[in-house]
Amino acid sequence: MSHPLPQPYDYRQHEVREPDWTRLPGWSEVTTSEWEDAQWQRAHCVKNIKQLRALMGDLLTDDFYDDLELDQAERATMSMLITPQMVNTMVPDSHDTGTPTPQTFTEAYYVDPVRRYMLPVFSDRRTDWPSHPYSSRDSLHEHDMWRAEGLTHRYPTKVLAEVLSTCPQYCGHCTRMDLVGNSTPTVKKLKLELKPVDRMQQHLDYLRATPSVRDVVVSGGDVGNMPWKNLEAYVDKILDVENIRDIRLATKALMGLPQHWYSDDVLAGAERLATKASSRGVGLAVHTHVNHANSVTPLVARASRGLLDVGIRDVRNQGVLMAGINNSVDQLLDLCFALLDEASILPYYFYMPDMIPFAEHWRVSLADAQRLQHGVMGYLPGFATPRVTCDVPFVGKRWVHQVDEYDHVLGISYWSKNYRTGIELEDPDAVRKKHVYYDPVHSLPQEGQEWWINEGYPKGQIAAETHAAAAASRAAAASDMAPTH
Ligand code: SF4
Numbered sequence: 001m002s003h004p005l006p007q008p009y010d011y012r013q014h015e016v017r018e019p020d021w022t023r024l025p026g027w028s029e030v031t032t033s034e035w036e037d038a039q040w041q042r043a044h045c046v047k048n049i050k051q052l053r054a055l056m057g058d059l060l061t062d063d064f065y066d067d068l069e070l071d072q073a074e075r076a077t078m079s080m081l082i083t084p085q086m087v088n089t090m091v092p093d094s095h096d097t098g099t100p101t102p103q104t105f106t107e108a109y110y111v112d113p114v115r116r117y118m119l120p121v122f123s124d125r126r127t128d129w130p131s132h133p134y135s136s137r138d139s140l141h142e143h144d145m146w147r148a149e150g151l152t153h154r155y156p157t158k159v160l161a162e163v164l165s166t167c168p169q170y171c172g173h174c175t176r177m178d179l180v181g182n183s184t185p186t187v188k189k190l191k192l193e194l195k196p197v198d199r200m201q202q203h204l205d206y207l208r209a210t211p212s213v214r215d216v217v218v219s220g221g222d223v224g225n226m227p228w229k230n231l232e233a234y235v236d237k238i239l240d241v242e243n244i245r246d247i248r249l250a251t252k253a254l255m256g257l258p259q260h261w262y263s264d265d266v267l268a269g270a271e272r273l274a275t276k277a278s279s280r281g282v283g284l285a286v287h288t289h290v291n292h293a294n295s296v297t298p299l300v301a302r303a304s305r306g307l308l309d310v311g312i313r314d315v316r317n318q319g320v321l322m323a324g325i326n327n328s329v330d331q332l333l334d335l336c337f338a339l340l341d342e343a344s345i346l347p348y349y350f351y352m353p354d355m356i357p358f359a360e361h362w363r364v365s366l367a368d369a370q371r372l373q374h375g376v377m378g379y380l381p382g383f384a385t386p387r388v389t390c391d392v393p394f395v396g397k398r399w400v401h402q403v404d405e406y407d408h409v410l411g412i413s414y415w416s417k418n419y420r421t422g423i424e425l426e427d428p429d430a431v432r433k434k435h436v437y438y439d440p441v442h443s444l445p446q447e448g449q450e451w452w453i454n455e456g457y458p459k460g461q462i463a464a465e466t467h468a469a470a471a472a473s474r475a476a477a478a479s480d481m482a483p484t485h
Helices: 038-043 049-056 062-074 102-111 115-120 195-211 228-239 266-278 296-309 331-343 366-376 446-454 463-477
Strands: 144-147 158-162 215-219 246-252 283-288 314-321 345-352 385-393 396-399 405-407 412-415 435-438
Touching: 049 062, 062 102, 102 115, 102 144, 115 385, 144 195, 195 228, 215 228, 215 345, 228 266, 266 283, 266 296, 283 296, 296 331, 314 331, 331 345, 331 366, 366 385, 385 412, 405 463
Parallel strands: 158 215, 215 246, 246 283, 283 314, 314 345, 345 385
Antiparallel strands: 385 396, 405 412, 412 435
């Protein structure tokens, strides 16, 4: 009799659940109708340590708050803003076996995957290489490719339209940290200058004047923070542009504030847009950003399925691959199956984190990303198998196995592309150039780490602005040639 060996990943259907918010002292009296209301959620976001203390009562120790305070003073690139929906998915099973002690709850809080990226503390971050020497505020150089304020034209046929610079929630690892959210002691944010109505008009003018563009990603920030009637009016006008065939609305709030997306007025407006898109043969989809299976709850499913029911063509997920959050095959597949089975959300991309300051503790190496891509293949349907992707500065999204060359010792990978970005339209060499991406230095073998130190990047150097200035000049040089070592 044969004995089949277990599969590397053990698939089981997991029913998703809404964690009980009344387990948190500050919300012990909150009713279901309050919880399921978008306005209540927005009004009760956690924005500072005082509010977190009031919510948590005695559940967290003072050491945790000290750790958080130090991070906010010296490291955080995003200010604190967390919806109740997201706070509730941190340590969701904390009270399943009785009331925890402050010590056990705090220990669970420290390792919680959602807490690790929404509420970063000082001790999460690396002290040896807190920032990569080539990290920078706008690591993808999107602003360099603006054709109008907030309108990035990087790929030949598609544009990114940033219509606002706020979100209902702020993620610690936000790639657009130079523009999105409030300034922190570490980062003074750029500001969009134009009035929203003028910014959007300029976007529409560019789309009408550029027939080679067929695809618009409407993003921010998070479109879930734009008054619905304004967003609907903007998308409605994009639908009138003859050359546009695909529109994607980018909103992490589908997960962070699902109450917004299933509210009656939003679903009614989404239905109007979906009907018009369908009559024109335009694909209107929603893209969201979920990083862990714990975030997929019945309310998220209600929002996603509500949008599909009114005619939105697809709801797709673009997560970010982060150490300590989802950098194992089991965590990625658990998330993908929760999205697909429980919320009808299509797993689409997992991005490697971008090279922003103070992000090294989250970043994974290219080798790890390739291992994870290999590990998730074969379990999900092909159409729902996510691509693990590196967003290479001056190149764009590349599947992690598309790398041209990879120096595993120095952690430097070399990439090329098959199109010209918006700033290279007159450059005959653009498609021949090699561009570089860097692994976290701490992930390298000893020899590689010593090379970086010998190059003049001392361990523990933490001056982000110094890094950013150095990175700007070196990135410009790197774009002109394939470095040799
Ligand atoms: S929702 Fe998106 S844009 Fe907003 S803070 Fe998070 S990652 Fe940044």
